[in-house]
Amino acid sequence: MSTCASCNKKIVSDFAECFECKQKYHFECSINEVVYRKKLNSKQPWKCGSCACRRTIKASEADDTEGATTLSSVKSELLAEIKRLVKPLSESISELKRDVTDLRNFVQHVSDNYDNILTELKSFKSQLSTVTHNCEGLSRQLVEKNGEILNLSTQLNQMEQYVRNKNLIISGIPLMQNENCKDIVMKVAAQLNVVLDPDEVDVAHRLKTNKNTTPLIIAQFTRRSSRDALLAKKKLVVTNAFYPGLKISESIFLNEHLTPLNNKLLMLAKKTARVNGFKFVWFRNKVMVRKDENSPALSIDTEQDLLKKVGQSSI
Incomplete structure (x- = not known):
């Protein structure tokens, strides 16, 4: 008769048998009878606690060995990837170090030449101040010269106008061949009831023009008063054809030269x-x-x- 591997008592009825060690157990010392029957019916072997524990330990040891191998592999891959990523960074750091060295050398060069640069800068500022002062002086002179030029231009214009104070411009007289401008001036004076001696008209002629207009007549008098007597009339409205080509109601204008x-x-x-x-x-x-x-x-x-x-x- 068999004994229970758990309580060492005799087994007098149905029992549970370990698939691994083949030892027998009371159901109350090992596994529920219903569960055990279901395992047998489903062809699932039952293992006692000792066998199940030993298998778990072996599986754990195997997993530990496999995990250690996997961890070592991952570690190697990580180290390789880190080296790959760090390599360009190391190159950049080396390049940055060279740049820093160059910058340090440049700063040292500037520091060594600071006194010379400062002296040149002071000299430049002094020259700039002199140039600015000279420009201001030239600007004042230019304003003064412009004023003088304007005054001289005004005076010259006044002198030119004074020279013309005996001249008279007549417009509105048709141009005729073989005309005598002095006679025209005398006829205009007669129409305006201005008494004028022929000797008072020094010279009279047409002015040249580039336009398609009738040239004006300019007359110079020997006396300004003779010119002013005609100029005071300003305009002659034609009432009779005292000169060829004139039409009644046309106007003849007299202006200063x-x-x-x-x-x-x-x-x-x-x-x-x-x-x-x-x-x-x-x-x-x-x-x-x-x-x-x-x-x-x-x-x-x-x-x-x-x-x-x-x-x-x-x-």
Whole structure:
């Protein structure tokens, strides 16, 4: 009769047998009978506690050995990967060290030459200050010279205008072949009821023109008063054909002989006066303007005068 391997008592009924060691056990000393029967029916061998423990230890030892091998392999792979990653970093660090060395050498060079650089900088600042001072002086001189040039230009223009103070410009007379401009001046004077001796007309002729317009007649008188007597009439409205080519109701205009500068200034003054509400603009030895009948006459010598006394033109 068999005995229980656990309690050493006799087995008198059904029992459980270990698949490994073949020892027998009471069900109450080892495994539930129902569970044991199910294992047998499913062909699953049952092992006693001692056999099951020994197998677990062997499996654990095998797993430990396999784990150690795997860990060693992983460690080797990690070391190889770390070396691969660190290599370019090491190269970069080496290059950075070289750059730092070069920078240190440069800084040392600058430090060694600092005194020379500072001396040169002070010299440059001194030269710059001198140049700036000279430029300011030249600027002041330029302003003064510009003022002098403007004054001289004004004086020269006044002199040129003075030379023309016996001249008269006549427009509106048709051009005829073999005409006598002196006779034309005398006929215009007669139409204006101005008594004029032929000897008072020193010279008269047409002015050259590049445009497709009738050339103007310029007449120079021996006396300024003779010129002024005609100039005061300003305009002649034709009432009879006293000269070939003239038509009734046409107008003949008489104007002063202006310098180019005065002519330009007069035109600009007329435009500016219209913009700024000035009623009267005329020329009598110089450009004159007047706001209205109750305002004083203002003389204009330059464009700066016009801007200051009349205003800015937007035309």
